[in-house]
Amino acid sequence: xxxxxxxxxxxxxxxxxxxxxxxxxxxxxxxxxxxxxxxxxxxxxxxxxxxxxxxxxxxxxxxxxxxxxxxxxxxxxxxxxxxxxxxxxxxxxxxxxxxxxxxxxxxxxxxxxxxxxxxxxxxxxxxxxxxxxxxxxxxxxxxxxxxxxxxxxxxxxxxxxxxxxxxxxxxxxxxxxxxxxxxxxxxxxxxxxxxxxxxxxxxxxxxxxxxxxxxxxxxxxxxxxxxxxxxxxxxxxxxxxxxxxxxxxxxxxxxxxxxxxxxxxxxxxxxxxxxxxxxxxxxxxxxxxxxxxxxxxxxxxxxxxxxxxxxxxxxxxxxxxxxxxxxxxxxxxxxxxxxxxxxxxxxxxxxxxxxxxxxxxxxxxxxxxxxxxxxxxxxxxxxxxxxxxxxxxxxxxxxxxxxxxxxxxxxxxxxxxxxxxxxxxxxxxxxxxxxxxxxxxxxxxxxxxxxxxxxxxxxxxxxxxxxxxxxxx
Numbered sequence: 469x470x471x472x473x474x475x476x477x478x479x480x481x482x483x484x485x486x487x488x489x490x491x492x493x494x495x496x497x498x499x500x501x502x503x504x505x506x507x508x509x510x511x512x513x514x515x516x517x518x519x520x521x522x523x524x525x526x527x528x529x530x531x532x533x534x535x536x537x538x539x540x541x542x543x544x545x546x547x548x549x550x551x552x553x554x555x556x557x558x559x560x561x562x563x564x565x566x567x568x569x570x571x572x573x574x575x576x577x578x579x580x581x582x583x584x585x586x587x588x589x590x591x592x593x594x595x596x597x598x599x600x601x602x603x604x605x606x607x608x609x610x611x612x613x614x615x616x617x618x619x620x621x622x623x624x625x626x627x628x629x630x631x632x633x634x635x636x637x638x639x640x641x642x643x644x645x646x647x648x649x650x651x652x653x654x655x656x657x658x659x660x661x662x663x664x665x666x667x668x669x670x671x672x673x674x675x676x677x678x679x680x681x682x683x684x685x686x687x688x689x690x691x692x693x694x695x696x697x698x699x700x701x702x703x704x705x706x707x708x709x710x711x712x713x714x715x716x717x718x719x720x721x722x723x724x725x726x727x728x729x730x731x732x733x734x735x736x737x738x739x740x741x742x743x744x745x746x747x748x749x750x751x752x753x754x755x756x757x758x759x760x761x762x763x764x765x766x767x768x769x770x771x772x773x774x775x776x777x778x779x780x781x782x783x784x785x786x787x788x789x790x791x792x793x794x795x796x797x798x799x800x801x802x803x804x805x806x807x808x809x810x811x812x813x814x815x816x817x818x819x820x821x822x823x824x825x826x827x828x829x830x831x832x833x834x835x836x837x838x839x840x841x842x843x844x845x846x847x848x849x850x851x852x853x854x855x856x857x858x859x860x861x862x863x864x865x866x867x868x869x870x871x872x873x874x875x876x877x878x879x880x881x882x883x884x885x886x887x888x889x890x891x892x893x894x895x896x897x898x899x900x901x902x903x904x905x906x907x908x909x910x911x912x913x914x915x916x917x918x919x920x921x922x923x924x925x926x927x928x929x930x931x932x933x934x935x936x937x938x939x940x941x
Contacts, residue, residue, distance in 0.1 A: 489528050489871070489873055489902050490814075490816055490829040490831055490844050490846055490856065490873055491831055491833070491842040491844045491856055491858040491871050491873060492858075492869070492902075492904075493730075493796055493798070493814050493816060493831060494507070494728070494730075494796070494798045494812065494814050494833075495833070495840070495860065495862070495869075496508065496509060496511070496862075497509065497860075497862070497867050497869065497904060497906065498519050498520075498521065498526075498575050498577060498867065498904075498906035499526050499572065499575070499904045499906070501577065501587070501589070501640075501642065502572065502575060502577075502589060502591055502640060502654065503734075504652075504718055504730065504732055505640055505641075505642055505651075505652030505653050505654045505716055505717060505718040505732070506642060506650045506651055506652040506718035506719050506720040506730060506732075507642070507650075507652070507718075507720070507730075508585060508587060508642060508644075508650070509577055509587065509908075510577075510579040510585075510587060510908070510913055511864070511913075512582060512585075512913045512914065513912070513913070513914055514864045514912070515579075515864055515865060515908050515912070515913055516865050516908040516909050516910045516911065516912055516913070517578060517579045517908075517909075517910035517911050517912070517913055518576070518577070518578055518579075518908060518909050518910040519575075519576070519577045519578075519906055519907070519908045519909075520574075520575060520576045520577070520906060520907065520909075521572060521574065521575045521904075521905055521906045521907075522906075522907065523573065523574060524905045525571040525572060525573055526571070526572040526575065526902075526903065526904035526905065526906070527569070527570065527571040527572075527902065527903060527904075528568075528569070528570055528900075528901070528902030528903075529567070529568070529569035529570075529900070529901060529902070530567060530568060530569075530873070530874060530898065530899060530900035530901070531565070531566065531567030531568075531898060531899060531900075532564075532565070532566055532567070532850075532852060532874070532877075532896055532897065532898035533563065533564075533565045533896060533897040533898065534563060534564045534565070534850060534852070534896040534897075535561065535562060535563030535564060535604070536554040536555050536556055536561055536563065536604050537554075537555065537563045537602070537604055537607040538554070538563075538895075538896070538897045539551045539553065539554050540552055540554070540555060540607050540608070540611075541607060542897065544610075550610075550611040552608055552611060552615045555604040555605075555607065555608050555615060556604050557604060557605055557608055557615050557616055557617065557624075558605075558616075558617070558618065558621065558624065559604070560603050560604075560605065560623060560624045560626070561603065561604045562601045562602070562603060563601065563602055563603070563604065563607070564600075564601055564850055565599075565600050565601075565602070565629075566598070566599045566600070567596075567598070568595075568596060568597050568598075569595070569596045570593060570594065570595040570596070571593065571594050572591055572592070572593045573592045573593065573594065574590075574591060574592040575589065575590075575591050575906065576589060576590050576591070577589035577590075577640075579913050582913065582914075584643045584644060584645070585642075585643065585644035585650070586641070586642065586643045586644075587640075587641070587642040587643075587652075588639065588640070588641055589639060589640040589641075589642075590638070590639050590640075591636070591637070591638060591639070591640070591656075592635065592636070592637050592706075593635070593636040593637075593656075594633070594634070594635050594636070594661075594704060595633070595634060595636060596631065596632070596633045597631075597632060597789070597790045598629065598630050598631030598632060599629065599630065599823070600627070600628060600629025600630070600631075601627065601628050601629070602627040602628075602629070603624055603625060603626065603627060605621065605624040605625060605673070606624075606625055606627055609625075609673075609682075609768060610764070610765050610768055610769075611764075612759045612760045612764050613675045613677060613680075613682065613759050613760070614760075616675060619674060619675045619677070620672075620673070620674045620675075621672070621673040621674075622671070622672055622673075623670060623671055623672075624671065624673060625668060625671035625673060625684070625686065626668050626669065626670070626671055627666065627668050628666070628667050628668070629664075629665070629666055630663075630664065630665035630666070630787075631662070631663070631664050631665075632660070632662065632663040632664075632739070632787055632789075633660075633661040633662040633663075634658050634659060634660045634661055634710075634712070634739060634789075635658070635659040635661060635704065635706050636656040636657070636658055636659075636714060637656060637657050637659070637706060638654065638655050638656030638657055638714070639654075639655060640652065640653065640654040640655075641653055641654075648721055648722045648723070649719065649720070649721055650719070650720045651717075651718070651719045651720075652717070652718050652719075653715070653716065653717040653718070654715070654716040654717075655713070655714070655715055656713070656714040656715075656737070657711070657712075657713065658711065658712030658713060658714055658737060658738075658739050658789070659695075659706050659707055659708065659709070659710065659711065659712075660693065660695065660709070660710030660711075660712065660739045660740075660741055660742075661694070661695045661704055661710075662693070662694050662695060663691065663692065663693040663694075663710075663739070663741055663745070663787055664691070664692050665689075665690070665691040665692075665787075666688065666689075666690050666691075666776065667688050667689050667690075668686055668687070668688040669687055669688050669689075670685075670686070670687040670688070671684070671685065671686050671687075672684070672685040672753075675759075679757070680757065680758060680759050680760050680761070681755055681756060681757045681758075681759060682755070682756050682759055683753060683754070683755050683756075684753065684754055684755075684756065684771075684772065684775075685752070685753040686750060686751075686752065686772070686775060686776065687750065687751040688749075688750060688776070689747070689748070689749050689750070690746075690747070690748040690750060690776045690777065690780075691745070691746065691747050691748075691785060692745065692746045692748075693710060693741035693742065693744075693745035693746065693785075695707060695709060695710065709742050710739055710740060710741045710742045710745075711739070711740055712737055712738050712739035712740060712789075713737055713738065714735055714736065714737030714789055715736050715737060716732065716733065716734045716735055716736070717732070717733050718730065718731065718732040718733075718734075719731055725799075726799055726800065727797060727798070727799045728797070728798050728799070729795070729796070729797050730794075730795070730796045730797075730798075731793075731794065731795050731796075732793070732794040732795075733791070733792075733793055733821075734791065734792050734793075734794065735789050735790055735791050735792065736789070736791040736821070737788070737789040737791070738786050738787065738788050738789065739786065739787050739789070740784060740785075740786050741784055741785055741786070741787065742784055743782065743783065743784045744782050745782065745783065745784055745785060746777070746780045746781070746782060746783075747780065747781055747783055747785060748776060748777055748778065748779055748780035748781070749779060750775060750776050750777075750778055750779055752775045752778055752779075753775075754771050754772070754774070754775045755771075756768055756771045788822060790820065790822070790823075791820075791821040791822060792818055792819060792820050792821055793818070793819050793821060794816065794817065794818045794819075795816075795817050796814055796815060796816040796817070797814070797815050798812060798813065798814040798815075799812075799813065800812045801813075808836060808837050809834070809835070809836050810834070810835040810836075811832070811833070811834055811835075812833040812834075812835060813830070813831065813832055813833070814829075814830075814831040814833070815828075815829075815830055815831075816828065816829040816830075816831065824849065825848065825849055825850075826848065826849050827846055827847065827848035827849070828846065828847055828848075829844060829845065829846035829847075830844065830845050830846075831843075831844045832844070833858075838861060838862055838863040839860075839861060840858075840859070840860035840861075840862055840869075841857075841858065841859055841860070842856070842857065842858040842860070842871070843855070843856070843857060844856035844857070844858070844873055846873065850896075852896055852898070854873055854874045854876075854877070854898075854900075855874075855875055855876050856871060856872055856873035856874065856875050856900070857871060857872060857875045858870070858871030858872075859871065864908070865907065865908035865909070866906070866907050866908070867904070867905065867906050867907075868904070868905045869902075869903070869904050869905075870901075870902070870903045870904075871901075871902055872899075872900045872901050872902070873900050873902075874898045874899060874900035875900075877896070877897065877898035877899060877900075878898070878899040878900055878901065880897075881897060881898065881899045882899070
C-alpha cells in the first residue's frame, strides 16, 4: 500500500480539541469578536465603522497524538517502516488522537449604534471537527503478525472515532446593555460536507501463521455521509443538501476593579445528513491473507472496510456539533507611566458539553503601542501541557497575527518529519498554527462631542428588553 493510504487512515481517525485559540481572547480582533460574541471590535473615536478580512482566510489548525503508537505511525509515515518497540500488544492500550481545523473565508462587521455599542456581523466559515481512540493492536496489525506473541486475542480492536466537516454561514450581534454588561450571540446555517463515524464494540482476532492469514470478527456501527463531488473543491461549495443550525451566546461583565469576566456557550448545533447517507450495523467475520506480504496494509484496510460497510442501508441521520462552555477573566495593567506598555493576563476554563474534555489556560499578553506578544500555557484532561506564542500587529484600523498554542510540539514535529519520532513515556506528538488578518474602513465612529453628525440616542433592542425585565433606566 502506498504511504498515502496509511496517512489517510490515520487522518480519518485524527480529525479535535478546543478550536478556540486561547491567545486571541480579549484582543479585540475581528476573529475574537466572531468566536466570542460579546467581544467588541470597534473602539469609538479611533476605529472605523466597518471591518472585514476581504476574503483572506483567518485559519487555525492543530492535532495531537498520545499513546504508544506515536513512534510507529510517525516512522511509517515519514520513513516507510514500522517501529513497534513501544506497542503493548495484548493489553488493549488506547491511543488518543484529535485535531481540528477552521477557516473564516469571509468576515464582515459593522458598528450599528453608538449608544448601545451595537455591532452586526456576517460570516462564512468551514470547520472540521472530530476525535478518536484506537488500540496498539490496531496499528501493530498493519505490520503483520510479528508483533503478536499469541494467536488469539479478544476485544483488542475496539476503536472509536468520528470526523465531520461543514460550512457555516450566519450572522452575529453584539450589544453593550449597561456600562458593565455586554451580550452577544451568533447564529449559523450549517451545510454538511462530510461525516464519518465508527464504533467497534466487540472484536476477535486469531492468527493462522502457517497460511500467513488472520481471522477478524467485528461488531459495531458505521455511519457515513458526503457532499457532492469526490471530496474535491466541489464538495465544499455551499449547498442545502445536509442542512443544520448552530448557536453561540456570550456575556461579559466588568467589575468596578476593571476585571472583565466573560462566559460563553459555543457551537451548540446539529446537522441533518441527507437521505442517501449510509448507516451500517455490522457483526461479521472476515479472513485476511498475505499478512507478511508487501500488500498486507492494502489487504487489511480493504478487508476491514468492506466488512464494516456490509449490511448498510441508505437513510438520513442527525449529528451534533462540538458544543462547549467557557469562562474567562482578564484585567489590564499599565507598566509604563505613559501607559504605552501594558500587561494583560487572561485566565480561561473550557469544558466540552457532550464529551468529557476540559482544559485550562493562562494567557500572558504584553502590548507596546500597536505591537502585541503573548505567551500561553494550557493543560487539559489528557494531561497534555502546551506552551504557545503569538505575535500581533494591531494599530487602530488593521490587525495581523500569527501564532501557535503548541509551539514546542510544533517545532519538534516539524523537525521529526524527515526522520520519524521516538516515543518516550508521558510525551505526545502535536502541532498547531493559526493566522489572521483584517482591516477596518469607512467613517470613524465618533462620540457626540466629537461627531460631525448627531446620533438619535435610541438604545438597542437587547438594552430595551433588559430595562423592561430589571426596571433599569
